[in-house]
Amino acid sequence: MKVIISEIPDEGLELELTEKISSDESIKIVTPVKASLKIDKKGSEVIITGRAKGTVELQCSRCLKAFDMDIDSAINVVYHPASEINKEEHYELKGDELDTGFYKNDTLDTEDLLKEQLVLNIPMKPLCSNDCKGLCPKCGANLNITQCNCLTSEVDSRLAVLKQLLNKKEVN
Ligand SMILES: [Zn+2]
Numbered sequence: 001m002k003v004i005i006s007e008i009p010d011e012g013l014e015l016e017l018t019e020k021i022s023s024d025e026s027i028k029i030v031t032p033v034k035a036s037l038k039i040d041k042k043g044s045e046v047i048i049t050g051r052a053k054g055t056v057e058l059q060c061s062r063c064l065k066a067f068d069m070d071i072d073s074a075i076n077v078v079y080h081p082a083s084e085i086n087k088e089e090h091y092e093l094k095g096d097e098l099d100t101g102f103y104k105n106d107t108l109d110t111e112d113l114l115k116e117q118l119v120l121n122i123p124m125k126p127l128c129s130n131d132c133k134g135l136c137p138k139c140g141a142n143l144n145i146t147q148c149n150c151l152t153s154e155v156d157s158r159l160a161v162l163k164q165l166l167n168k169k170e171v172n
């Protein structure tokens with residue numbers, strides 16, 4: 001939803017939202033995002049705190065399988081008017097507990113805000129499960145599903161390389 005910043009009352013605004021967020025290349029959100037937000041105005045700054053929950057579709061970094069992951073993220077953001085965008089360095093120095101955003105035309109779009117917050121909470125290397133065995137580097141078989149025959153020879157050749165290295169060290 002769009003929040004008109006000049007209409008935020010002095011005591012702040014409390015919102016309970018269920019917002020459908022369109023997916024793009026940065027994130028694929030499979031369920032509407034549920035959020036509770038407190039929006040406060042301090043001069044030209046808008047401070048947003050609260051939580052957002054949603055389910056995103058990720059690709060496992062080991063086996064490449066698509067899987068759903070629930071994200072429950074705490075929100076602590078301060079929005080500045082876009083006209084102050086050049087002073088960004090100044091804000092980075094000010095404090096690192098708060099994320100920084102910018103608003104334009106007296107409007108804060110909660111869809112953009114929630115999307116950004118979920119993107120920030122996606123793990124760098126998502127895993128479908130902590131003990132995902134990944135793909136065989138040789139034949140590409142998904143080792144969670146099948147056991148290929150490459151694995152033993154793969155380990156042997158790695159050992160051989162290691163032995164060679166050790167031998168070299170001894171020579172030196
Ligand atoms: Zn996996």
Ligand SMILES: [Zn+2]
Nearest residue numbers: 136139148150
């Ligand atoms: Zn294999």
